[in-house]
Amino acid sequence: MNFRALVEDIAGRARLAGNRVAELPSDVKDGALQRVASRLEASCDAILEANARDLEAGRAAGIAPPLLDRLTLTPARIGAMAQGLRDIAALPDPIGEITRMWMRPSGLQVGRMRIPLGVILVIYESRPNVTADVAGLCLKSGNAAVLRGGSEAFHSNSAIAEIFRGTARESGIPEDAVQLVPHTDREIVDLLLEREDEIDLVIPRGGEGLIRRVAENSRIPVIKHYKGVCHVYVDRHADPKMARDITINSKCQRVSVCNSAETLLVHETLAQSWLPPLLAELRGLGVEIRGCPLTLEQCEDGLAATEHDWREEYLDKVLAVRVVDSMDQGIDHIRRYGSNHTETIVTQDLRTAREFVRRVNSSCVFVNASTRLSDGFQLGLGAEVGISTTKMHWYGPMGIEGLTTQKFIAFGDGTLIE
Amino acid sequence: MNFRALVEDIAGRARLAGNRVAELPSDVKDGALQRVASRLEASCDAILEANARDLEAGRAAGIAPPLLDRLTLTPARIGAMAQGLRDIAALPDPIGEITRMWMRPSGLQVGRMRIPLGVILVIYESRPNVTADVAGLCLKSGNAAVLRGGSEAFHSNSAIAEIFRGTARESGIPEDAVQLVPHTDREIVDLLLEREDEIDLVIPRGGEGLIRRVAENSRIPVIKHYKGVCHVYVDRHADPKMARDITINSKCQRVSVCNSAETLLVHETLAQSWLPPLLAELRGLGVEIRGCPLTLEQCEDGLAATEHDWREEYLDKVLAVRVVDSMDQGIDHIRRYGSNHTETIVTQDLRTAREFVRRVNSSCVFVNASTRLSDGFQLGLGAEVGISTTKMHWYGPMGIEGLTTQKFIAFGDGTLIE
Numbered sequence: 001m002n003f004r005a006l007v008e009d010i011a012g013r014a015r016l017a018g019n020r021v022a023e024l025p026s027d028v029k030d031g032a033l034q035r036v037a038s039r040l041e042a043s044c045d046a047i048l049e050a051n052a053r054d055l056e057a058g059r060a061a062g063i064a065p066p067l068l069d070r071l072t073l074t075p076a077r078i079g080a081m082a083q084g085l086r087d088i089a090a091l092p093d094p095i096g097e098i099t100r101m102w103m104r105p106s107g108l109q110v111g112r113m114r115i116p117l118g119v120i121l122v123i124y125e126s127r128p129n130v131t132a133d134v135a136g137l138c139l140k141s142g143n144a145a146v147l148r149g150g151s152e153a154f155h156s157n158s159a160i161a162e163i164f165r166g167t168a169r170e171s172g173i174p175e176d177a178v179q180l181v182p183h184t185d186r187e188i189v190d191l192l193l194e195r196e197d198e199i200d201l202v203i204p205r206g207g208e209g210l211i212r213r214v215a216e217n218s219r220i221p222v223i224k225h226y227k228g229v230c231h232v233y234v235d236r237h238a239d240p241k242m243a244r245d246i247t248i249n250s251k252c253q254r255v256s257v258c259n260s261a262e263t264l265l266v267h268e269t270l271a272q273s274w275l276p277p278l279l280a281e282l283r284g285l286g287v288e289i290r291g292c293p294l295t296l297e298q299c300e301d302g303l304a305a306t307e308h309d310w311r312e313e314y315l316d317k318v319l320a321v322r323v324v325d326s327m328d329q330g331i332d333h334i335r336r337y338g339s340n341h342t343e344t345i346v347t348q349d350l351r352t353a354r355e356f357v358r359r360v361n362s363s364c365v366f367v368n369a370s371t372r373l374s375d376g377f378q379l380g381l382g383a384e385v386g387i388s389t390t391k392m393h394w395y396g397p398m399g400i401e402g403l404t405t406q407k408f409i410a411f412g413d414g415t416l417i418e
Numbered sequence: 419m420n421f422r423a424l425v426e427d428i429a430g431r432a433r434l435a436g437n438r439v440a441e442l443p444s445d446v447k448d449g450a451l452q453r454v455a456s457r458l459e460a461s462c463d464a465i466l467e468a469n470a471r472d473l474e475a476g477r478a479a480g481i482a483p484p485l486l487d488r489l490t491l492t493p494a495r496i497g498a499m500a501q502g503l504r505d506i507a508a509l510p511d512p513i514g515e516i517t518r519m520w521m522r523p524s525g526l527q528v529g530r531m532r533i534p535l536g537v538i539l540v541i542y543e544s545r546p547n548v549t550a551d552v553a554g555l556c557l558k559s560g561n562a563a564v565l566r567g568g569s570e571a572f573h574s575n576s577a578i579a580e581i582f583r584g585t586a587r588e589s590g591i592p593e594d595a596v597q598l599v600p601h602t603d604r605e606i607v608d609l610l611l612e613r614e615d616e617i618d619l620v621i622p623r624g625g626e627g628l629i630r631r632v633a634e635n636s637r638i639p640v641i642k643h644y645k646g647v648c649h650v651y652v653d654r655h656a657d658p659k660m661a662r663d664i665t666i667n668s669k670c671q672r673v674s675v676c677n678s679a680e681t682l683l684v685h686e687t688l689a690q691s692w693l694p695p696l697l698a699e700l701r702g703l704g705v706e707i708r709g710c711p712l713t714l715e716q717c718e719d720g721l722a723a724t725e726h727d728w729r730e731e732y733l734d735k736v737l738a739v740r741v742v743d744s745m746d747q748g749i750d751h752i753r754r755y756g757s758n759h760t761e762t763i764v765t766q767d768l769r770t771a772r773e774f775v776r777r778v779n780s781s782c783v784f785v786n787a788s789t790r791l792s793d794g795f796q797l798g799l800g801a802e803v804g805i806s807t808t809k810m811h812w813y814g815p816m817g818i819e820g821l822t823t824q825k826f827i828a829f830g831d832g833t834l835i836e
Contacts, residue, residue: 019753022779023776023777096776102798104796104797104798106791106796108787108791108796108797110797110798113775115779115809117809117810118809200809200810201810221639221810239832241832242831242832245832245834246832246834249834249835253834253835335437353829357531357827358441358514359441361440361533361825362825363825363826364825364826364827364828365825365826365827365828366827366828366829366830367827367828367829367830368829368830368831368832368833369526369828369829369830369832369833369834370830370833370834370835372834372835373524373526373828373830373833373834373835374826378522378524378526378835379522379526379528379826379828380520380522380528391533391535391536391618391823392535392618392619392639392810392811392823393810393811394823395823395824395825395826396825396826397826405809405810405812405813406813406814407779407780407781407782407783407813407814408781408782408783408792408797408813408814408815409775409782409783409784409785410782410783410784410785410787410791410797411771411784411785411786411787412784412785412786412787412788412791413660413786414657414659414660414663414664414786414787415786415787415788415791416663416664416667416671416787416788416790416791417667417671417788417790417791417796
């Protein structure tokens with residue numbers, strides 16, 4: 001197979017489709033999203049059948065149970081995918097929005113208008129719902145999407161993408177607005193990452209290994225986050241019950257995701273009162289503690305935290321715990337060891353809360369809320385196409401706004417420069 | 419000289435200074451900018467003396483008169499630099515601005531707050547005023563600046579940077595907030611472009627060669643524009659006098675800059691009426707015409723435009739001219755040959771103007787205004803740190819807003835995820 005020719009063809013089609021998608025009126029885009037949603041539900045059996053083939057191959061290949069779970073589709077999960085598309089359809093169209101307009105002394109009226117980026121390449125693993133989410137977000141924001149899903153979900157992704165393309169054709173949308181790469185060889189990814197003239201942005205979604213490989217090989221800008229070392233800082237002025245709830249929710253509600261907490265920072269005034277029962281409760285929930293010396297005084301079966309623990313994304317029932325002498329020390333810890341993902345403070349003191357929010361420059365900074373709320377849906381973006389922990393272009397969970405840019409527009413009346 | 423150690427030292431200092439500058443209150447930053455402005459004026463003689471050394475060396479090396487002109491400082495130019503800094507001081511502080519805030523059904527109040535990028539590296543040629551402009555824009559936006567000016571302006575840049583650093587010290591600002599690289603060897607640029615852990619953004623300002631070299635060698639994101647092939651499209655509904663004024667202003671007011679017009683597109687209904695006297699007038703102003711066949715029918719001494727002419731940034735008294743049969747054809751021409759810099763339409767028809775603005779996705783799209791108005795000062799950004807013709811992060815002339823990003827902030831009251 002000549003992969004180079006295949007990739008050239010895909011990239012060229014995407015560029016042409018992107019030019020047309022950029023000009024589609026809102027009702028055409030939203031109508032198509034609604035129709036895809038209905039079609040997904042109506043095609044539930046066919047999608048489940050394709051999914052069954054992936055699951056069978058996965059079981060035969062012996063892939064791990066958590067991965068099998070992420071790969072599995074059910075009627076409820078297909079329904080959630082459809083609802084996701086309806087939610088995206090209901091969002092305001094970002095394209096053409098004039099975000100600001102002002103008058104210059106020359107008489108020139110200047111503004112900024114939102115436009116699509118062009119062509120978005122998303123490289124992802126296992127979860128087939130990403131196919132529908134990303135295709136929907138890209139279409140809504142006037143971009144063409146090139147999707148390269150994992151080999152383990154190939155049949156499921158193909159079934160979903162085909163429904164998208166078939167519906168597009170009938171809805172006045174170029175079918176190449178969404179292309180699923182028809183092979184999963186790794187060589188194709190490398191070839192795609194060279195197409196800087198046709199592809200405007202790459203979003204890798206998956207493990208740190210995948211993301212580093214993409215970032216290191218891409219000539220195209222990459223939206224990325226390597227890991228989520230999220231912190232809960234419990235201030236001396238925290239409501240004790242709230243601090244307990246937020247810590248346990250942030251750590252335990254789902255341990256395998258990037259927005260779960262990995263490190264608890266506790267103000268020293270709470271080290272002998274609030275902390276011991278909390279540690280006991282966490283132990284009861286099966287959470288292993290890696291503590292600083294002051295923490296270990298309160299936790300007989302904890303392990304001593306090493307420098308490595310402060311930087312670790314456990315994605316498991318493990319929590320690093322450190323007692324700090326002040327919020328300053330807590331903020332220093334976050335700056336030194338954090339990953340710019342999500343940090344939360346628990347406090348009832350307004351001055352403390354304001355200072356934490358002002359001084360911590362991670363991509364998500366919360367007050368009295370679980371770190372697990374850090375995702376596009378919970379924050380009100382409708383859905384997310386990825387998360388950025390680097391500051392260029394977008395910072396934090398990224399929805400349709402991050403898939404756009406703004407051009408300058410200006411209206412004069414024969415306005416010249418002197 | 420061990421350049422690697424020097425660059426490590428500069429980058430490390432910049433990162434530390436950046437952390438501190440990010441937290442400075444507005445009045446400290448603005449006070450420092452005001453003091454630098456006064457100090458520049460008060461040190462006029464010393465700056466002119468340093469400039470005289472550069473000019474002498476430049477003449478001895480036989481550099482071209484336009485370059486010498488850009489290198490030359492005068493009391494008026496130093497005054498303009500000082501006024502530029504006062505203008506920047508008068509802008510609202512972007513840092514800490516909450517651009518939007520909304521409520522989620524969970525009770526979470528979510529917003530986005532503007533923060534600095536961190537450390538900005540600017541690589542530039544000849545004009546010493548860039549030193550003051552960039553240092554001012556970076557300080558205002560809470561970033562540390564690493565400046566690498568051209569060797570031909572080394573003494574002038576050093577004098578200006580020293581005033582900045584000395585004033586910073588006295589104003590409660592870390593002096594390493596602004597560092598001028600003390601050598602101009604090209605090897606240093608390559609070493610700086612490797613410091614992705616300390617430097618967040620690179621802005622090359624200069625010729626296409628410099629910009630390509632930086633873009634190809636940088637591990638750090640680059641804000642760039644290679645060239646400005648700007649178009650004037652004169653619609654059938656144009657006011658003839660206004661169309662003449664805008665064409666001549668866009669082409670002739672200053673030919674050597676990226677926002678001057680290089681191609682004129684004319685609706686065919688004007689080919690035999692409005693166009694011939696305009697071409698004659700341009701010829702009288704010394705402008706050479708490279709025309710399409712229909713244009714050449716109206717211009718005896720014009721040259722036939724080749725494919726190459728439509729892509730060329732002349733930066734000279736040369737204008738490519740094409741007669742088009744419709745705005746569609748004009749827009750297709752701009753998309754095919756343009757550089758995403760600046761395009762302007764001259765028309766009195768509202769529907770035509772709206773369609774041009776909607777469909778042309780260059781970084782600046784104007785109606786009835788000269789392309790020469792496309793710069794940060796004219797558009798109301800105070801000044802500009804560079805221009806981006808790629809859509810990632812920023813598009814168009816970039817002032818202090820482009821030197822920032824936005825983090826998510828969220829306030830709950832013990833808000834958890836189910």
